[in-house]
Amino acid sequence: MCRALVRVDLTADAPSLLLRRRATSIVLLLGLSVLAVGCRTPGPYRLGSAAQWNTAPELMAINEPQIERGRPYKTLDTVGWIVGIPGKILMWDRRVDNHRISFETERMLADYLAVNELDGVKVRINQYAPREEWRRLVANKSVGAGWRYTLGTLSVVGYTLLPGRVFGGDNYNPYTNTINLYSDVPAFAVHEGAHAKDFAGRRYPGTYAALYLLPVVPLYHEAVASRDALAYAHDYWPIDEERQAYRNLGPAYGSYVGSALAGGGSSPIGLPLEIAGILGGHVVGRSIAETLPERDQLYELPPRERTIALPVERVPQEEFQDDGDWYR
Numbered sequence: 361m362c363r364a365l366v367r368v369d370l371t372a373d374a375p376s377l378l379l380r381r382r383a384t385s386i387v388l389l390l391g392l393s394v395l396a397v398g399c400r401t402p403g404p405y406r407l408g409s410a411a412q413w414n415t416a417p418e419l420m421a422i423n424e425p426q427i428e429r430g431r432p433y434k435t436l437d438t439v440g441w442i443v444g445i446p447g448k449i450l451m452w453d454r455r456v457d458n459h460r461i462s463f464e465t466e467r468m469l470a471d472y473l474a475v476n477e478l479d480g481v482k483v484r485i486n487q488y489a490p491r492e493e494w495r496r497l498v499a500n501k502s503v504g505a506g507w508r509y510t511l512g513t514l515s516v517v518g519y520t521l522l523p524g525r526v527f528g529g530d531n532y533n534p535y536t537n538t539i540n541l542y543s544d545v546p547a548f549a550v551h552e553g554a555h556a557k558d559f560a561g562r563r564y565p566g567t568y569a570a571l572y573l574l575p576v577v578p579l580y581h582e583a584v585a586s587r588d589a590l591a592y593a594h595d596y597w598p599i600d601e602e603r604q605a606y607r608n609l610g611p612a613y614g615s616y617v618g619s620a621l622a623g624g625g626s627s628p629i630g631l632p633l634e635i636a637g638i639l640g641g642h643v644v645g646r647s648i649a650e651t652l653p654e655r656d657q658l659y660e661l662p663p664r665e666r667t668i669a670l671p672v673e674r675v676p677q678e679e680f681q682d683d684g685d686w687y688r
């Protein structure tokens with residue numbers, strides 16, 4: 361069913377506006393329902409294991425600590441918060457790009473990475489660390505050097521010049537195998553973790569990353585990640601969190617559907633289509649959230665030794681005490 365999504369979307373380049381509009385509604389409906397229902401993995405969530413992953417030993421050697429937090433800077437983080445206002449409105453969640461990630465969100469991502477044995481993934485929570493990212497780019501030998509020193513270099517140049525601490529935008533960088541978080545939204549955090557899981561299992565991660573730059577193709581990568589995140593939430597999160605995951609990931613996926621329809625960055629209808637996609641995603645995500653049946657049985661997370669120690673034990677507490685409600 362995921363393939364059908366891509367096939368239908370190819371019709372989006374039809375010349376007439378009418379066809380284009382029709383394609384819009386078809387792809388929106390299909391894309392979002394596929395995300396939500398069609399590709400739902402039957403049975404329990406399939407956990408990953410280290411034996412499946414293609415992680416460079418050179419990268420594993422420099423991955424401690426796995427999760428790091430940037431030092432809070434009130435002025436800088438306030439600027440980031442303001443820059444993130446459009447994102448907060450479009451995603452209809454004030455936690456988007458709030459640059460104040462709670463320990464609950466961190467714990468939820470740490471658990472996800474631990475139970476999937478994704479030990480080579482780095483998590484930077486509201487942190488700017490360009491020098492370390494360059495180092496990771498060099499060490500990440502599971503991505504072919506041809507991709508790493510071209511597109512990978514560009515990705516780290518982008519990270520260096522347009523820091524997420526200001527511009528926000530949670531992301532996963534496959535060239536450095538790093539998750540950057542700026543939002544306190546568990547579903548977004550685990551969605552980025554799911555990208556890491558998807559890439560870890562690829563034989564040619566560099567090629568898979570490069571394909572993402574083509575039009576329409578990101579719908580596939582994004583569906584894989586959101587599907588995994590939603591299946592995980594279904595098994596391991598309380599129902600309220602699972603519902604919230606649909607409310608968050610629906611509009612996020614809708615934005616990719618919108619940009620896929622626009623067929624690239626500079627199109628004048630790009631922004632309206634993206635907003636339409638986001639609105640459609642809200643409608644679909646919210647209606648699924650509402651129809652999810654109540655349940656009280658959850659699978660238990662695997663034993664404690666497979667979870668990651670939180671940096672709260674490593675980072676001196678006084679760093680976080682300049683603002684009482686900064687971390688709950």
Ligand SMILES: [Zn+2]
Nearest residue numbers: 551555582585
């Ligand atoms: Zn994504």
